[in-house]
Amino acid sequence: MNIKKGLLFTFICAMLALPMMAEEAKGGHQKADITYQTAPIYKVLDSKDFYVVLYGKYGAKIGTVTIPKKWATWQKDTPRKLSLRQLPSKMGAFMTLVKKDNEFHKVILTVPLDHTNRLWGIINDTKVDKSEKDSIELELR
Structure with a gap:
């Protein structure tokens, strides 16, 4: 037996x-075609057409990126490039840059959606770089 x-x-x-x-x-193992970068967010400045995001770099440096609000809406032949996600409690705000085949795909802001939160601020439209762009890059160093 x-x-x-x-x-x-x-x-x-x-x-x-x-x-x-x-x-x-x-x-x-196969290499993934989607990669991402994540950075902490210190401040999100809201203007009429843009978000200006102040994010943390390595060390004690601060980077700035301008994100058009129109990226949050679906357009014909173009998927949304911006998503806003509710920040879970007891977490710090962060930004995730998603790349597909090493090219910009979308950016996700995980922040409190209540604009009265101290993370949010307001900036005058005249202070914002309004250049039209199709992608963003995070300079983390």
Whole structure:
């Protein structure tokens, strides 16, 4: 009886190991085509047409990026490039830049959606760089 149990155990182990060996034969790990960068947000300044985001860089540096509000709406032949997500409690605000095939795909701001929160501020439209752009880059260094 012990021989039958031993053979059954060996057979089951061999069957479970086959898919793992087949995956290794196909090449193993594949590189993802989607990557992301995340940075803490210190302040979001709201203007009529743009958000100006002050974010943390490595060390004690602060970076600034201007994000058009029109990116948050779906347009014909163009998916949304901006998403605002409600910040979970006891977390700090952060920004996630999503790249697909090493090119800008979208930016996600995880912030309190209540604009009376101290993270939010207001900036005059005349102070905002209004250049039209299709992507943004985070300079973290």
